[in-house]
Amino acid sequence: MLDPSIKKLASEGRNFGALAIHLSNGQILNHVMWVDADDEHLLINTETHRAKYKAMTANPEVTVTVWNAENPYSYAEVRGKVVGEVRGDEARAHIDALSQRYTGGPYQGEIQSERVVVRIAPVRQRGQ
Numbered sequence: 450m451l452d453p454s455i456k457k458l459a460s461e462g463r464n465f466g467a468l469a470i471h472l473s474n475g476q477i478l479n480h481v482m483w484v485d486a487d488d489e490h491l492l493i494n495t496e497t498h499r500a501k502y503k504a505m506t507a508n509p510e511v512t513v514t515v516w517n518a519e520n521p522y523s524y525a526e527v528r529g530k531v532v533g534e535v536r537g538d539e540a541r542a543h544i545d546a547l548s549q550r551y552t553g554g555p556y557q558g559e560i561q562s563e564r565v566v567v568r569i570a571p572v573r574q575r576g577q
Contacts, residue, residue, distance in 0.1 A: 459486035498562035
């Protein structure tokens, strides 16, 4: 279960997250992005052709740090594992909802492949 305070931080407001993943060459990629959460998981919305998605598929162990946009000293770290994904209309609706939350309007980016919502289950979580 995701800590309720971390869920709130990730699912409300314009609080960004930094997703850290392992690339196949051993390097670590850290990408700042929009985040979301449900009761059990952190949620990352991306596209299937992107390096971060391919890397999470190959090695599902990730870390996500989410910070409060109004007070960056208030943050949460979730070390976890990718345990599932959602594609299709639900993933498309999710990116539109995230865009509404973060930008105030529908998602404007070109979709080059397929949207996917990646579910990350916490293994270790802590807030500051």
